[in-house]
Amino acid sequence: MALVPYEETTELGLQKFHKPLATFSFANYTIQIRQDWRHLGVAAVVWDAAIVLSTYLEMGAVELRGRSAVELGAGTGLVGIVAALLALKSSMKPWLVHCLLFFSGAHVTITDRKVALEFLKSNVQANLPPHIQPKTVVKELTWGQNLGSFSPGEFDLILGADIIYLEETFTDLLQTLEHLCSNHSVILLACRIRYERDNNFLAMLERQFTVRKVHYDPEKDVHIYEAQKRNQKEDL
Numbered sequence: 001m002a003l004v005p006y007e008e009t010t011e012l013g014l015q016k017f018h019k020p021l022a023t024f025s026f027a028n029y030t031i032q033i034r035q036d037w038r039h040l041g042v043a044a045v046v047w048d049a050a051i052v053l054s055t056y057l058e059m060g061a062v063e064l065r066g067r068s069a070v071e072l073g074a075g076t077g078l079v080g081i082v083a084a085l086l087a088l089k090s091s092m093k094p095w096l097v098h099c100l101l102f103f104s105g106a107h108v109t110i111t112d113r114k115v116a117l118e119f120l121k122s123n124v125q126a127n128l129p130p131h132i133q134p135k136t137v138v139k140e141l142t143w144g145q146n147l148g149s150f151s152p153g154e155f156d157l158i159l160g161a162d163i164i165y166l167e168e169t170f171t172d173l174l175q176t177l178e179h180l181c182s183n184h185s186v187i188l189l190a191c192r193i194r195y196e197r198d199n200n201f202l203a204m205l206e207r208q209f210t211v212r213k214v215h216y217d218p219e220k221d222v223h224i225y226e227a228q229k230r231n232q233k234e235d236l
Contacts, residue, residue, distance in 0.1 A: 017045040024051070024078065026058055027085035031127045033076045036119065043075045043116050048220040049162035050075070053190035054082040056215050056224055057159075062186060067156040070109040070180060072141065072173075073163040077123045080110030083159060084128055084136045109155070111141035144172025153182030161190045164201045174204060177227075181209075187227040188214075 016022070017037040022045075024031045036044040057064065057079075064087040071080035087108060112120050121138045128136055140146065158180055163173065177187060187209065193199060202225065205211050209227035216223050 022046045022076075024054070026054055026082045029085055029127070031078065031081060033078055033123055034119075034126070035076065040116070040119060043073075043112065044119055046076050046078050047162045048217075049190040049192065049222050050078045052215070052217045052220055052222040053079050053159065053161045053188065053224060055217075056188070056190070057082055057086055061214070062157060062188070064157070068107050068109075068154065069157040069159060070111060070155045071159045071161075072111055072143070072176065073160060074110045074112045074120055075116065075161075077110050077120045077127075077138075079159050079161050080108055080136070081124060081127050083157075084108040084110075084132055088132050088135065107135045107137065109137045109139055111139050113142050114140045141176070143169060143176040147176060147179045150180060152179055153185065155180050156182075156185055158185060158187045160188070162192070164189065164191055164198055165194070167197045167200070170201050170204060173201075174208065177205075178208060181229055183229055183231075185228065188224060189227065190222055190224045192221055193223060 017035060020035060022033045022035055024033070024046075033046055035046065064083060067087065069080075069083050069087065071077070071083065074080050110120065110124060117138060117140055124136060124138055125133065139149070141150070158177060164170070181187065191198060202211060205225075205227055208230065210230055211225055211227045214224050214226045
């Protein structure tokens with residue numbers, strides 16, 4: 001997410017962004033996300049798309065255990081935190097979970113631009129239990145640039161919440177998705193369709209991926225799209 005500071009506003013709908021903490025319950029954990037709208041803008045608050053995507057993951061729509069996942073443009077990190085908790089959710093003792101994770105490929109990578117990483121790390125560290133943190137990585141990723149630090153097709157699941165709002169980033173985002181995806185990867189993008197450019201991105205995505213809408217939250221007006229590389233027949 002871009003770091004865009006905003007002026008103080010009196011609009012009722014934006015008041016929630018000025019709260020220093022946003023509290024949620026996912027995967028039987030209470031998650032407290034620190035927000036900083038005044039200094040860091042849109043990257044440092046929890047948007048509805050992140051809540052809807054987190055809820056969709058908690059519904060069990062995709063298998064997370066034993067899979068590698070990455071969140072793009074993570075901002076506050078809510079989606080990545082929820083993915084990590086769900087991937088490692090178990091009734092087993094923490095030490096047994098740790099042993100299981102050591103021998104499995106399960107891990108979650110939570111990414112954003114360098115300028116956002118310290119804020120992102122603070123939320124991840126504050127909300128993940130110690131036995132889960134070793135398999136969760138906060139890492140710099142500027143779309144279309146430092147892709148060499150990621151192996152091609154590295155992730156089973158690519159997550160993004162409200163990341164398609166800047167038209168100038170679309171080409172770099174598509175390049176990044178193409179690099180991170182294998183033939184068996186699944187992309188889940190949650191967004192509102194606010195402008196024609198949002199539909200333009202989906203059209204661009206469909207040139208390289210098979211895209212379908214898998215969920216819609218009418219209360220928050222958020223759509224979730226699933227994308228997979230073309231000519232792919234297997235689901236995650």
